[in-house]
Amino acid sequence: MVGFAHKYYAIKRRSAAVAWDKAKRMRVCYLFLLPYAVLFFTFFILPMITSIFYSFTYYNILEAPRFIGFTNYINLILQDDVFLIAVKNTLLIAVITGPIGYMLSFGFAWFINELPRWLRTLAVVIFYAPSIAGNAYYIFGIIFRGDIYGYLNAFLTQLGIINAPILWLLDPAYMMPVIIIVILWMSMGTGFLSFVAGLQGVDRALYEAGYVDGIRNRWQELYYITLPSMKPMLMFGAVMSITQAFGVADVTMALAGYPSTDYAARTIVTHLFDYGYTRFEMGYASAIATLLFLAMIFCNKAIQSGLRRLGT
Amino acid sequence: MNQTAFVPTEKIRKLQEKEARRMKLKRRKPNRSRAGDFLIYFMLAVVAFLMAFPLVFSVSSALKPLDELFRFPPRLLPLNPTFDNFSDLMVTLGASWVPFSRYLMNTVVLTMVGTAGHLLLASMAAFVLAKYDFPLGKTFFNIVVVALMFSGYVTAIPNYIIQSRLHLIDTFWAVLLPSFAAPIGLFLMKQFMEGIPMSLIESAKLDGAKEFRIFWQIVMPNVKPAWLTLIIFSVQNLWNARASTVIYSDAKKPLVYALQQIQAGGIARMGQAAAVTVVVMIVPIVTFILSQSRILETMATSGLKD
Numbered sequence: 228m229v230g231f232a233h234k235y236y237a238i239k240r241r242s243a244a245v246a247w248d249k250a251k252r253m254r255v256c257y258l259f260l261l262p263y264a265v266l267f268f269t270f271f272i273l274p275m276i277t278s279i280f281y282s283f284t285y286y287n288i289l290e291a292p293r294f295i296g297f298t299n300y301i302n303l304i305l306q307d308d309v310f311l312i313a314v315k316n317t318l319l320i321a322v323i324t325g326p327i328g329y330m331l332s333f334g335f336a337w338f339i340n341e342l343p344r345w346l347r348t349l350a351v352v353i354f355y356a357p358s359i360a361g362n363a364y365y366i367f368g369i370i371f372r373g374d375i376y377g378y379l380n381a382f383l384t385q386l387g388i389i390n391a392p393i394l395w396l397l398d399p400a401y402m403m404p405v406i407i408i409v410i411l412w413m414s415m416g417t418g419f420l421s422f423v424a425g426l427q428g429v430d431r432a433l434y435e436a437g438y439v440d441g442i443r444n445r446w447q448e449l450y451y452i453t454l455p456s457m458k459p460m461l462m463f464g465a466v467m468s469i470t471q472a473f474g475v476a477d478v479t480m481a482l483a484g485y486p487s488t489d490y491a492a493r494t495i496v497t498h499l500f501d502y503g504y505t506r507f508e509m510g511y512a513s514a515i516a517t518l519l520f521l522a523m524i525f526c527n528k529a530i531q532s533g534l535r536r537l538g539t
Numbered sequence: 540m541n542q543t544a545f546v547p548t549e550k551i552r553k554l555q556e557k558e559a560r561r562m563k564l565k566r567r568k569p570n571r572s573r574a575g576d577f578l579i580y581f582m583l584a585v586v587a588f589l590m591a592f593p594l595v596f597s598v599s600s601a602l603k604p605l606d607e608l609f610r611f612p613p614r615l616l617p618l619n620p621t622f623d624n625f626s627d628l629m630v631t632l633g634a635s636w637v638p639f640s641r642y643l644m645n646t647v648v649l650t651m652v653g654t655a656g657h658l659l660l661a662s663m664a665a666f667v668l669a670k671y672d673f674p675l676g677k678t679f680f681n682i683v684v685v686a687l688m689f690s691g692y693v694t695a696i697p698n699y700i701i702q703s704r705l706h707l708i709d710t711f712w713a714v715l716l717p718s719f720a721a722p723i724g725l726f727l728m729k730q731f732m733e734g735i736p737m738s739l740i741e742s743a744k745l746d747g748a749k750e751f752r753i754f755w756q757i758v759m760p761n762v763k764p765a766w767l768t769l770i771i772f773s774v775q776n777l778w779n780a781r782a783s784t785v786i787y788s789d790a791k792k793p794l795v796y797a798l799q800q801i802q803a804g805g806i807a808r809m810g811q812a813a814a815v816t817v818v819v820m821i822v823p824i825v826t827f828i829l830s831q832s833r834i835l836e837t838m839a840t841s842g843l844k845d
Contacts, residue, residue, distance in 0.1 A: 448570050
């Protein structure tokens, strides 16, 4: 047993020495990587680590952080009713807009791929534009305005469907559906572009071979040829849609207000904002951020293992 | 005799034409039914209309005079299109405490410096990650891929704590430094650079070129589509950055922030608010339209392999 452990460590040491030698020979590589790596660790990895650290403390920026163990987490889960609403809303948004937005992105990219070249360009611009149009979702504020001048209210009144304007953005019953529609409208983002480009790159010879092998319609073609060849893009698209689904805050704050009526449109990120920037309870906010990070990583792993099984 | 011989040839000709047409249709694409094609065109047209509607409506609202904005029933297109809202917006901006030119300057500086820095740092890192195999290189890249998910708001709070420790709050660096290290740029650049043949780099090395020269004179000129994509994404990102949580001084705020303050001005500024929406959205959309073929070329390599 001792001999085995000894041998194991000897091998470990040896491979570490080999790696070290290689690293020394390739030190120019690290030189190239260094400036980016320093900034990347400071602003993308360190935030994760600090938020884990501060989540176990009481920290209000003015006083030094004070260690309080799991109190923040316990309060979050057992006492903070608003957080539970936020989790419920975020999950609702994530579960609906994540998978649906993802599938719509792929579906439309797939359809657009059938178009002749000039139409394809036009279609890509139209579908992609909402996701980069800055705060164009502001216009939904006018469409869903609560008074009679709001587009939807005016339209429905004209048709005689309603006889009093509906407070779309103030009534908790309508808030979430409206927000989900707006987020879906904006969901054709970077992932969508990746799909469009990826579909262009699928080997044409595969389709011809598939035809010879007895594939008879576009659905079979999609399932047996297109999807398996698109796996890398589908992985990338999944990462992008997780980012979007869990990070929702902008749209809810702009449309439903901050705070929204009865917290009906509160998401985890707006809750984080509330504690971080309004109450300056950084420890508590960090606990929220940590839970969010964990949820995102977990989702990413789950989706990746699901996609890996695709077409096999 | 002649008459009877003529009729069959005519028929044969027609049959041949029909067959040729069928073959042509068939050759166009296998496995495609006409009904399916029609359905797809129809559906895309409907959805494209729904997608474009809010954007068209934004533009048309910005062109409406004030009385038409509050018309009942509302109209999609303005009756008397006017640029009044835009000139009103200029007046409001001109009267603000911090001059408009200052906001514009801030945005221009942020966008230019941020994009240039991001392009340089991300390409340098992407180059070695794509073309050299060195210890921890793969691990680093995998971490970057995970970090793709942590953009924007999710890291806002811990980032604020770190930046306040580094005394970056209320300086341009609070916006610039994180944007230099945006994971999406490194990711796209690295994936695109993988396509450069290793032989190109090795032959340059044989000619005695050092790494930096290979990077600058061989690799970078060969990844123009990725360059452009990085620039466009970075510009879109920085143009939309309000930075409201990390920059407090009004004199340092970017243009979009100022515009959105006007937009928040309520009913009285309805027309100007619509104009703001158009001004804010026009920059990212136009840059995308101008560069979409290059961006798609880059995105074709964006896949995540296991």
